[in-house]
Amino acid sequence: MSTSLDIRLKRADKVYREEENITGVIAITTASDLKHDGITLTVEGCVNLQLSSKNVGIIDAFYNSVKPIQLIGVTCEVSGSSRLPAGTTEIPFEVPLKPRANRVLYETYHGVYINISYAIRCDVKRSFLSKDLQKSQQFLVQYWPGRNPGPPPHIKDTNRSVPFKLSPTTLAAGGAGAPDFLLRGQLDGICCSVNRPFTGHVILERCAAPVRSIELQLVRVETCGCAEGYAREATEIQNIQIGDGDIPTNVDIPIYMVFPRLFTCPTLITTNFKIEFEVNLVIVFHDDHLVTNNFPLILVRE
Numbered sequence: 001m002s003t004s005l006d007i008r009l010k011r012a013d014k015v016y017r018e019e020e021n022i023t024g025v026i027a028i029t030t031a032s033d034l035k036h037d038g039i040t041l042t043v044e045g046c047v048n049l050q051l052s053s054k055n056v057g058i059i060d061a062f063y064n065s066v067k068p069i070q071l072i073g074v075t076c077e078v079s080g081s082s083r084l085p086a087g088t089t090e091i092p093f094e095v096p097l098k099p100r101a102n103r104v105l106y107e108t109y110h111g112v113y114i115n116i117s118y119a120i121r122c123d124v125k126r127s128f129l130s131k132d133l134q135k136s137q138q139f140l141v142q143y144w145p146g147r148n149p150g151p152p153p154h155i156k157d158t159n160r161s162v163p164f165k166l167s168p169t170t171l172a173a174g175g176a177g178a179p180d181f182l183l184r185g186q187l188d189g190i191c192c193s194v195n196r197p198f199t200g201h202v203i204l205e206r207c208a209a210p211v212r213s214i215e216l217q218l219v220r221v222e223t224c225g226c227a228e229g230y231a232r233e234a235t236e237i238q239n240i241q242i243g244d245g246d247i248p249t250n251v252d253i254p255i256y257m258v259f260p261r262l263f264t265c266p267t268l269i270t271t272n273f274k275i276e277f278e279v280n281l282v283i284v285f286h287d288d289h290l291v292t293n294n295f296p297l298i299l300v301r302e
Helices: none
Strands: 004-009 021-030 034-036 038-049 069-079 082-084 087-096 114-125 133-141 162-166 181-187 191-193 198-207 211-226 229-244 252-257 273-285 290-300
Touching: 004 114, 004 133, 021 038, 021 114, 038 087, 069 087, 069 114, 162 290, 181 273, 198 211, 198 229, 211 252, 229 252
Parallel strands: 191 290
Antiparallel strands: 004 021, 021 087, 034 082, 038 069, 038 114, 114 133, 162 181, 181 198, 198 252, 211 229, 211 273, 273 290
């Protein structure tokens, strides 16, 4: 049996908040006595930024702004040089989750051009004749309820419902190619908790052509850059069909969408990057003509 190294966090969901302690055990399993030159534990967290291929080369200043932003970097010694007996040895640990000076811990987020991730790594140093052991375990960081270190600009009445109307006259260029139709609806709010579903309803009052589908598209808008300029990219997170086939008129169609945890986070606006979200309401007609209506969202942690 070869030597194995594992990190077992105490929390099954691996979710932690700033100022909490990350607790768990380091498990080392070996067939015979294991001599080592020290065991260290490192907690790391950073924001990785990158530009899409179409933006690279436009502004030289971008290359400085897309360097990784380190949020936390703590290394502690678990054990000095010693020898471990054969079998499984479990070493408990407890590490405080504190950001670097002048930094805050943003929520874990996996995007296309912005990635915020955290990990705890264990290193077992051995003599030059033996290979060092290393194991890394990712964990999630979430804000405390009601806290957002990078909130968007204040918007009045963010919790109020938002009624809307969609017809050829409300579309750009007069809705060229779109059949005569009228879709009314209401969003229960544009300021939403990432823990709660996005809700509302739509009603198709009239339509001169059959409707094939009504869809709800969640979009992330990621911005990277600096004072000299920014690169802004919108990408789809998920698409939910809320109406299928020739939809009857004057029927209340509910809107209900759960935000996927790893691919969404509270709206975040900082000096070097922004993470914002939008919802597109898409109507697809039988001739494949489609019309959309865009709604910006503000996500918060309640």
